Structure formats: C-alpha cells, structure tokens
Amino acid sequence: MTICKTKEELIEACRDTLHVSDGRVELLNEGKLKDSLVDILIFTAVFSPQEEAANYARWLLRRSASILGIIPASIQPLYEAMGRRLVGGFTVPAINIRGLTYFVAQKIFQTMIEDEVGPVIFEIARSEIGYTFQRPAEYAAAVTAAAIKTGYRGPIFLQGDHFQISAKRFAQDAEKERKAVKDLIKEAIDAGFYNIDIDTSTLVDLSQPTVREQQRKNFTLAAELTAAIRSWEPAGVTISVGGEIGEVGGKNSTVEELEAFMEGYREKLHHYGENLKGISKISVQTGTTHGGVPLADGTIANVALDFGTLERLSKLAKDKYGLAGAVQHGASTLPEEAFDKFPAVETAEIHLATGFQNIIYDSKSFPADLREEIYTYLRRECADERKPGDTDEQFIYKTRKKGFGPFKKALWHLPEEVKEAIGEELKARFSLLFFKLNMTKTKGLLTAYINPIVMGGNIP
Numbered sequence: 001m002t003i004c005k006t007k008e009e010l011i012e013a014c015r016d017t018l019h020v021s022d023g024r025v026e027l028l029n030e031g032k033l034k035d036s037l038v039d040i041l042i043f044t045a046v047f048s049p050q051e052e053a054a055n056y057a058r059w060l061l062r063r064s065a066s067i068l069g070i071i072p073a074s075i076q077p078l079y080e081a082m083g084r085r086l087v088g089g090f091t092v093p094a095i096n097i098r099g100l101t102y103f104v105a106q107k108i109f110q111t112m113i114e115d116e117v118g119p120v121i122f123e124i125a126r127s128e129i130g131y132t133f134q135r136p137a138e139y140a141a142a143v144t145a146a147a148i149k150t151g152y153r154g155p156i157f158l159q160g161d162h163f164q165i166s167a168k169r170f171a172q173d174a175e176k177e178r179k180a181v182k183d184l185i186k187e188a189i190d191a192g193f194y195n196i197d198i199d200t201s202t203l204v205d206l207s208q209p210t211v212r213e214q215q216r217k218n219f220t221l222a223a224e225l226t227a228a229i230r231s232w233e234p235a236g237v238t239i240s241v242g243g244e245i246g247e248v249g250g251k252n253s254t255v256e257e258l259e260a261f262m263e264g265y266r267e268k269l270h271h272y273g274e275n276l277k278g279i280s281k282i283s284v285q286t287g288t289t290h291g292g293v294p295l296a297d298g299t300i301a302n303v304a305l306d307f308g309t310l311e312r313l314s315k316l317a318k319d320k321y322g323l324a325g326a327v328q329h330g331a332s333t334l335p336e337e338a339f340d341k342f343p344a345v346e347t348a349e350i351h352l353a354t355g356f357q358n359i360i361y362d363s364k365s366f367p368a369d370l371r372e373e374i375y376t377y378l379r380r381e382c383a384d385e386r387k388p389g390d391t392d393e394q395f396i397y398k399t400r401k402k403g404f405g406p407f408k409k410a411l412w413h414l415p416e417e418v419k420e421a422i423g424e425e426l427k428a429r430f431s432l433l434f435f436k437l438n439m440t441k442t443k444g445l446l447t448a449y450i451n452p453i454v455m456g457g458n459i460p
Contacts, residue, residue, distance in 0.1 A: 001413065004044040007053045010060075013040050018060060025063040033064060034148060042102050042145035046138055047409060055460035058141040061148070062192065066454045070147045072140070072192030073155030073452035075119055076240040079280040079324035081449055082348060090438035091328075091342040094121035094159060096353035098132050099360060099404035100411050100419065101139060105146030107423045111430040113152060118442035119450075120434075121195060121349070123159035126184060128353075133405035136160070136184075136191040144192075154443075155452045159195035159240075160188045161351065165221060167202040178221070182228050189232050189239070192455070197242035197283065197327075198225045204246070211260040215245065219261050222279070223268035230276050236453045238277055242327060242349075246285030252309050253284035255316055262321050281348050282317050283327040286310045305338060311345035324348035333358070339436035350437065354401070356426060361400055365421035370410060374403035381406075 004010040011020075017037045019026040027033065038061070045057035065071070081087050097104045105122065112120055122143045124134060134142075140158050147156055163185055169177040185196055203217035222243045233239045245261045246253035261282075269276050286306045314326035325348030331338075333355050342350055360366065375396055382399045390398075404411065434440055 001043045002040045003047050004040065004053050004057070005048060006050055007056050010040075010044055010053050010056055013037065014060065018064060020060075025060065025067065027064060027067045030068070034151065038064075038145050038148045042142060043412070045141040045145075046102075046412070052460065055137075058137055059460050061141050061144050065144045065148055068148065069153045070144060071155055071452035071454055072158055072194055073450050074194035074237055074240050075121065075157050075450070076238045076280055077451075078119060078445060078449040079240055079348065080322075082324040083280070083318055083322040085318065087445065087449075088346065089343055090442055091347045092119050092121060092349045093433060093437055093439065094123045094161065094349055094351045095356070096123050096125060096128060096161060096351065097139075097142075098128055098353065098357050098401055099408070100414075100422075101134065101142040102146055102149075102412070103419050103423055104356065104360075104426060105143045106150050107427040108430055109147055109150040109152040111427050111434060113150065115431060115434055115440045116443040117434050117439045118445040119157060120439070121157040121159045123161040123195075123197075123351070125162040126160070126164050126181075127162065128401075129184075131402045131405050133408055136188040136193055140191045140193065154446050155450045157195055158188075158191070158193040159197060160185065160193050161197050162199045163188070163196055163225075164199035165202055170203065178224070181225065185225065185229060186232055189229070189234075194233070194237055195240040195242075196229055197244070198222055198229075199244045199283070200225070201244040201246055201283075206251075211254075211256045212264060215257060215260045215264060218245065219264035220268050222261075223265050223272065226269055226278060227272035227276060230273070234453070234455055240280045241278070242281045242283060243279040244283035244327075246283075252286055252306050253313060254309075255312060258282060258284070258313055258316055259320075279323065281324045281327050282313070283329055284310065284313050286328065305334065307341050307345050310342075310347055314346040314348065317348075318346065327351065336432065336436070339433060342436075343438045352433065356429065357401055357404075359425050359429060360422055363422045363425055365418050365425075367414070367418065370407070370414075374400065374407050377406060378403055 004013055017029045017032045019028055041057045041061050045054050045061060048054040095108060108120060124139050129135060143156060143158065163181055165177055165181055200218045200221040203221060205214055208214045226241050229239050229241055245257050266278060269278055286309050310326055310328060317323040317325050325346050327349040328342060328347050329351045331350050331352060378396060378399045382402060385399055386395045
C-alpha cells in the first residue's frame with residue numbers, strides 16, 4: 001500500500017482526484033477517490049513518517065468526506081427525543097475498534113447500509129488510545145476513510161469513551177490529572193468527537209456515610225468537565241455528554257445513587273452557568289466486567305446481568321431527568337440471547353469492544369505465526385501483569401488487547417484475503433447485534449433528528 005512520506009508526495013497522489021485552493025477542496029473524481037486514493041490517504045494518515053504529511057492526509061479525508069455528506073455529528077438531538085419518549089424501542093450500539101480500524105469500520109458501514117441501520121457510535125476509550133496507538137485524529141480519520149470507501153452517506157458519531165479520571169493519579173496530583181483529561185477532551189473535540197463520555201465514577205467513595213457524600217467527587221468533577229466541554233464545542237453543535245455513577249466491575253448501581261449523582265451534578269453545573277446543558281445519558285453498573293472474566297481454559301464465565309436494575313435506572317433517568325436512559329458497558333462478551341433484552345428494558349446505549357477483538361484473534365483466518373509472535377511479545381512485555389495462579393490462557397486473554405498497538409502496521413498490511421475473511425466474520429456479528437438491538441430499519445432517525453454541521457478547519 002502506498003504511504004506518502006511527504007506532503008509534496010501526497011499532493012502529487014491527489015492530482016486529478018482532489019484540487020485544493022485557498023483552503024477549499026474540490027472533488028474532481030469521486031470514483032477514483034473511493035477506489036484508490038482513500039487508501040493512500042488513510043495509510044499516509046496512519047503510517048507516514050512525516051507528521052506534516054499525516055496531518056494533511058487527515059485534513060483531506062475530512063474535507064473530502066464532507067463534500068460527500070459524511071460529517072461528524074452529535075447524537076444529542078436523538079437522545080433528547082428519547083428522553084421525551086418521542087422515539088424508542090431500540091438500543092444504540094457504541095463500538096470500540098481496537099485494531100484494524102479502517103477495515104473493521106468498513107464492515108460496520110457495509111452492515112449499516114445493507115440493514116438500513118441508523119445511529120451507530122464509533123468510540124475509543126482513554127486507555128485504548130494508549131495501548132492501541134490511536135490518537136483521536138487518527139481514529140477519526142480511519143472511520144471517515146471507511147465511510148468513503150464503502151459509499152456510506154450521512155452523519156458519523158465519534159465518541160470519547162471512558163474519558164476517565166484515574167483515582168490513583170488523582171490522589172497523587174489532582175490538578176495534573178484533571179488537566180490531562182481536559183486536554184484529551186479538547187484534542188478529541190478538535191478531531192470531530194462530538195460525543196464524550198466522561199467517567200469520574202472512579203472517585204466514588206463508598207466509605208462515606210451517605211450516598212450523596214459517596215458520589216460527591218464524582219458529580220463535582222463531572223460538572224466541571226461538562227462545563228469545559230460546553231466551552232469548547234463548535235458553534236451550532238451541542239456535544240452529547242455521558243456521565244457514570246458506578247464503576248464497571250464493582251457493585252451494582254442503585255436508584256439512590258443515580259438520584260444523588262443527578263441532584264448534586266445539576267447543582268454544581270448550575271454554578272458554571274444557569275443554562276448549561278447537562279448529560280444526555282448515564283452509565284450504570286449491572287454486573288458486567290470489561291472484557292468478561294476468563295476461566296482457566298481461556299473461555300469466559302457466565303455473567304448474571306441484573307436487567308431489573310438496568311430497567312429501573314433507565315426509566316428513572318428518562319422520567320425524572322429527561323435523559324435518553326441508562327448505558328450498559330462491558331456487554332460484547334454476553335451470550336446472544338441477552339441482547340434482545342436491552343431494548344426491552346429501555347437501555348439507551350450499549351458499549352461493545354472485547355467480543356470483536358476476540359473474533360479477530362480467534363479467527364481461523366488470522367495468521368498463526370503472527371498470533372504467536374504477538375503472544376510471545378505479550379508474555380515478555382506484560383509479564384508484570386500476570387497474576388498469581390493465572391494460566392497462560394487467562395494471561396493472554398487479558399493482555400492481548402495490548403498487541404494491537406505494537407503490531408498495528410503488521411495487522412494493517414495483512415493480505416487482503418485474510419482481512420476480508422476476518423471482516424466477514426465481524427460483519428455477521430454486527431448484523432446479528434444490530435438486529436437484536438432493534439437497530440435495523442432505523443436509518444430514518446438520522447434525517448429526522450440529526451443535522452450535522454460542516455466544520456472547515458485550517459490546512460495543517
């Protein structure tokens with residue numbers, strides 16, 4: 001695959017397809033853009049050794065996409081309609097792509113087109129940005145390029161997932177940790193992430209005597225970060241902000257916790273501005289664990305997910321606070337029969353990640369020699385993460401997500417037939433999940449509620 005090393009090489013590659021003048025991009029040949037140039041642009045955006053060339057490729061992708069009607073958008077208007085019960089009966093999937101992002105995103109868009117699926121969120125967590133070597137601008141470029149490649153038209157929803165305050169780092173230097181999260185949020189917004197899930201639930205202190213005091217640091221920091229987001233959002237865009245009341249993997253959330261968080265959050269947010277819009281959804285804990293719990297043989301333990309809690313909290317979030325509802329994390333490794341229940345209990349959004357990672361690594365089409373090379377690297381570089389008593393299968397399952405970054409170039413350069421075979425397995429899973437979440441035939445929601453605004457941006 002062609003990777004342009006300099007901006008000049010990239011400009012030459014765009015000849016007869018894109019014309020740039022005075023900061024404006026003209027599309028000369030849509031077919032050539034889709035068939036070949038988009039591949040050059042995204043591989044340059046990800047792998048060019050020169051930052052100027054990579055940044056210019058990302059800018060060209062975003063501007064070219066906007067010409068085609070592919071525009072970053074906030075899901076806020078739809079979630080407000082869900083909060084007012086004007087629409088419902090479905091659960092919006094939010095998909096974390098840890099590896100092969102350009103190719104996995106293509107399979108998502110292809111499935112969306114074929115099944116007439118409306119809103120699907122493409123997200124990446126703060127932790128994933130680190131170990132997958134994907135900054136927000138790169139991730140946005142890969143998703144955008146995939147939309148161009150597949151012929152998708154419409155808004156794309158990019159989301160910062162678990163933009164999380166680290167409790168450990170916060171205890172060491174609270175101001176430094178707050179700044180780190182704010183800097184990441186600003187970086188993501190600049191890249192077109194108009195949906196941000198802030199996670200300050202790590203600061204919940206269950207040792208405090210009252211639920212309000214337990215949630216105090218959580219709602220205080222959530223309000224501060226929300227106010228920062230409102231100060232940075234582009235004109236005409238209301239960024240969808242998510243909050244969280246229970247750390248995934250901890251105890252199940254309660255009605256009292258949701259009420260304590262929301263009342264405290266609203267009071268604090270009011271101090272930053274009387275008319276500042278708050279969160280649009282709330283993440284809760286119902287018994288899941290990110291990635292699932294691997295057993296000694298590497299299989300995943302069954303999870304007793306509490307749908308009753310999810311239903312009560314989602315109903316309260318809608319009826320009392322006008323939110324879209326509750327959000328479920330850590331769900332991709334659940335059994336198939338569980339997914340029908342999420343729309344039935346009015347779950348607003350569901351986050352899906354590890355299950356797709358598993359399909360990639362466990363595919364019969366994945367090269368065995370590359371898989372073993374990655375696993376050998378993990379045994380060496382992540383040895384300090386091995387817990388006493390862990391089998392090799394358990395250790396590999398828990399750490400193999402960290403192979404996507406160091407081996408990104410090798411994965412992106414897999415033979416096309418290998419990527420296509422893995423992609424078809426992923427596509428089958430996407431189609432099944434979209435069906436069970438009642439997302440098929442929802443394309444009309446996009447035209448009814450979403451009106452994305454084109455942002456120009458300066459030439460890098």
